[in-house]
Amino acid sequence: METTGMAEKRIGIVGGGAWGTALAIQAVRAGAQANMLLRDADLAARMNQNRENDLYLPGIPLPAGLNATLNADDVLQADAVLLVTPAQFLRDSLAAIAGKWQRDVPAIICAKGIEKHSGALMENVVRDVLGDVPVAVLSGPTFAQEVAAGLPAALTLACRDREMGKNLVEMIGTSAFRPYYSSDVTGVEVAGAIKNVLAIASGVVAGMKLGDNARAALVTRGLAEMSRLAIAMGGRAETLMGLAGLGDLMLTCTGTLSRNYTFGVALGQGQSTSDILSSRRSVTEGVHTAASVTAVAEKYGVEMPICTAVNQVANHHAPLRETLDTLLNRPFRDEH
Template structure:
């Protein structure tokens, strides 16, 4: 099959009208698809219809009149392909609400990055358990929502086991500014996106503590080793972990204060408390929840992840930041590559 033979889906439904969901809806519109965006809050939908802007999550980015807005999941279920952009800890609930009205065979693409705290499941595992009649894919990669929303150049990984179906989704979403690369490594496409959020908090702490660029570069590199160890233990392919959804996403998230996780870590490093920081925010920093789930997942698979374990201790067990950093630096010397 050539690219010319691939027929894109006509109508895309997007569940979740935060910054990332709104940006994906705009990317689908830019690719020429009919697009409907779902939000739970009727007041939010009415405000977006009236102002043609998502002032809460993407201020300053216009919403074209061709973007449909709804609070009715039944409208979303009529779409040919569905993008699920709820926070990771709410994904299973969203799937359960969607399932009764969803037509069998409708592809559902997961856009959240994280690990389910209550079960230790990755997003695809949670979705497949809740939507057994739907092929499940994953969209991941180095993406800041505002840049995608504005049409700035972006490349992502689209991972799904059915490659024919994947080609249709790529053609559905792809445009001159939004370039999906197709993969069948669903597990690998998720590991980097989940773990990088935890590592970004660690990088932010380094920034907040003014520990220097050397320390941040070292953390990114050793963090990539942790991603690789976990990914390989879960059956991911090395090339996926070195690609857009692994190394690419890690690089972006750990090197910019646009990242919610990096900025949260920076505030922690400057001496603020987690409850203070979280209380000021509208958007979710997925790394906070993922750090707690990651420790159990790593333990279950016998994977050593000292940086991620240290972030979990700081966030969830009141560990002292300076003592935790000193403990990491006091670990035995190792041979690189292990």
């Protein structure tokens, strides 16, 4: 196990899924005590006794410095708290613990999405519930299983306060888990949310057997959609070319460990949204975000035909072949 040599660091993790567990394991590797806040008492007891998250990350041993608990006080007495609940549940999760949050403790957002009913990015959700607490966003091309296994990964940690961002990078980073600092919180958030929608589209292409040419075209034009909205919302173009943008898009649009990609594959093979989701334990964020991003794009006057098509098929039962034909018959235009 690699550690930084810093004694008695404490990192809290809100969320007990695969990604929360992987980040808790990484926190221990970085030299911290990791306390995970769970809602499932039976799962917490099994994790502490058997040293495994058998529901969400089976087969990966949990290190001695990781503790699962139902007690928010144990988790919030920390140097930083990672928020790893799914995006659509983040507001309710925070509301349950807001009264115990210490105002100087950074909230590191690890959820990727846009809130469905409000169109809010996760930073805005955190500030709505917790007020003026320090906020950072951790995002990039990472599968939980690989991070938990200690395989190399690089990602972006965005924070408007450079000094705090750099401190957080040192707090959670190791040689095999490399956060790169950015000040572009908005760009990183938009990229992390929209890549899930585009991964569904990429999966549909694979499920319909439309070929590698089509998938390459879709991912590239999807990146253009992502960039247009991020810039319209105040993000920077270069962020979309980095780990949180292009990097995460490449991974999620091609990796079979991606829930969004495999959802799209099943959709392309003719399965319905309800049937696919009912067979899954983990949340497929892109389905919810497809609806959110369509509304946000309309608000900002940004054209996003691929994301709109995903929303129509995944959330409104639009015929897949007809929706594809509509996309393919759009007028020719300049690339940039």
